[in-house]
Amino acid sequence: MSDQKQVLLELNKLKKYFPVRKGVNLKAVEDISLKIYEGEKFGVVGESGCGKSTLGRVILQLYPQTSGACVYYGKSLEEVSPAYVAKEIAHLTQYQQKAKEFYQKSLEIDRKIAELNTRLDALSAQGTDREVKAHWKLSKEIAELEYRSHELRKDASRQLREGSRTAGSLILCENIAEIQQLFQKALECSLKAREAQEQYDRSDARYGEALVEGQADAQAEKELEEYGTQAAQYRAEARKWREQAFSFRGKNIQMITERCGDPEYWDKLDRNYETGINLGKLSPSELRALRRDMQMIFQDPAASLDPRQSIGKAIEEVFDIHTDYGPQLKKEKTLELLDRVGLKAEQYDSYPHQLSGGQKQRVGIARAIALNPKFVVLDESVSALDVSVQAQILQLLDELRDQQGLTYFFITHNLGVVKHFCDRVMVMYLGNLCELSPSHALFDKPLHPYTRSLFDAVPRPAVRDGLDASGVLEGEVPSAVNPPKGCPFHTRCPHCTDRCKTEKPAIREVAPGHLVACHLYD
């Protein structure tokens, strides 16, 4: 295995505003950019109202994001082939066309500027009042045109950048129409592969069902083989078309803008090529299909269970929605899940009120992991539990991660839990990232003043003489509707300077992997 960590999710300037009334927004999440790696236990801490729960839900697209992107790499784009890809492919020639148009326009303006400049030079030699006025007018006109030309050039490269998301540097090729067709063919094959895969899953469910009943379904077995090879064939074909398209890389380059000849620019465009799934662009049904991969465990397990539905049925519901499993297979899978989360088989027929809080949370976990997800958001999932039960559930989560290769996004306000459970921790305040670091580094050396006061405020189970009043934060968290200007924490910060009141601190990497947003570390 390589040491290179695989990115599972990438957030890019993710923002979420909730409208309060016209023109007034609650800024719940502000410009969060980060990467979550496969198999990681990523912790988010902060006080209530800091936006940690909102962030978790925006990632799962339970709330649509206001701006920014959330890209998922757990499945390849070809595997899912969402509808937005077809649209983007159909748009490829237009991106190129528009970029060309914008650039040509800017060249035209440049010519005009040159012309005006010669007139300007001729003018400046003389010096009557009228001429000074004309001179001034002309230079103003030139400045305006220069600005427009600059903007048009920016527009042109923006078009190319958009196109490069689906085609990489191929967007610069002269034969873009041909490339577009190749991509379309590849997409058609991917869609057929997806269909074959769905057929395969259906047959697999039937085969499994028959197996539980103790007999082999020969028909289903035959279908399995058939659809399996079919899917593989289509996938190979799609790959072939795509490879053919990419064979044009660096050839037939069209000088759309002046940078197009530069191989470094090609590399830059190639890096834009998206292999992940942009969750914000998916249609509701596509998103629903992807929910198998991304699950959530809530704080209050009782609230997410129907009091009149038995535990077994509650878990089977997951299979009803997402799979074609028959009744026998469903039950077998459910019993297996019960065992895996440490519940007894007898509890299949129990009702929620017969279980303790910890057991109910185990049911919540069983439901979340039933479909072998890759990514699980845990929103204060152990906060309502007693310490001894909390420790049991954390242990279970650890085991499941090792068995199934899960990735956790662990939201909590309990710093002790974060320290001992998470690999990396992000501290949030008023929707902003304060500090992000591997958890041992964060707890050894907290840098942000907010992180430090948060640590000081945690009650320790160790006796000290008297209650230590140091590091107590004055005041309360300001409202996210009208957050403070500059650094959001400056109203409570003991190190606040004038600069903090006006300028928002940038996020800096002060040690490898240790990010902090504070002027103290500039």
Add this chain to the structure above:
Amino acid sequence: MSDTVLEVKNLVTTFRINKKEYPVIRDISFEIHENETLCMVGESGCGKSVTTLSVMGLLPENGAVRSGSIKLCGEELLGMSPRQLGQVRGKKMGMIFQEPMTSLNPLLTIGYQLTEGLRQHLGMSKAEAHATAVSYLEKVGIANAEERMKQYPFQLSGGLRQRIMIAMMMSLQPRLLIADEPTTALDVTIQKQVLLLLNRLKQDMKTGILFITHDLGVVAQIADRVIVLYSGSKVEEGATRQIFENPLHPYTNGLIAAVPNVDSDEFEIRPIPGTFPSITEEIGGCRFHPRCPYATERCRQEVPQALEYEPGHFVACHKVEEENK
């Protein structure tokens, strides 16, 4: 002792479920002195809250105190009429609950709710009550108190509401303050503010505090003495230092080991195995034995008695008893 504020002796409280009586509190005794904070810890369902409800006489209809005695400043509370109890509640003992919003009336101003008790229990005039209320708001660290008096609960944050509850209780200068998970719903930074405040008020006014919590971190910060409850019985009692530095009962040990500590580096998640028994469950002998790693035949048969091992340090466990013979 003359400075004893609350004396609970051999308290037994039962709940009627499906026409059967189940003991929830099994023979608990404790005392609280002036200027002392007694913390009761335990997992949910261990009887912490039922103890406070028994003391206040606020048990739900299906609950009843079966035997024992509860004395507040030497006065027996059991057997008092509801009217007499109403006089004692508020005046001599104050209560703070977990969620301040459920104890504040959303339709009345803070000022009205603060002065109501002062006028009723202490017979103050409107103006006097107003001045006193403002002075107490200032005491609990609320800026522009006059403004706040006119506001409604929904206009305040959780931390402020809890401060107002504390001001409301303390303004009546009770001898005993019962705080049932008062900081559980608050963020850590606000929690620390409230704990500091309670500590200061206790010293200023020589109040005894019965503090209920499940958070051992909070216990270590605020308690003078600690009682550990398990399934309705007192398993260990001692000074805070004794409990944290020399925990004797296996359950106390397990509880402390299960807290993920921010300061320690070597923490392994070490849960207490098994689940907490429900009150309807019949368990012979020590109620902890099904989850105890040291359980013996004797533990299954015989209920352990609380014995004193150090001055003021009581433990109910056969293993500890045998080791210290």
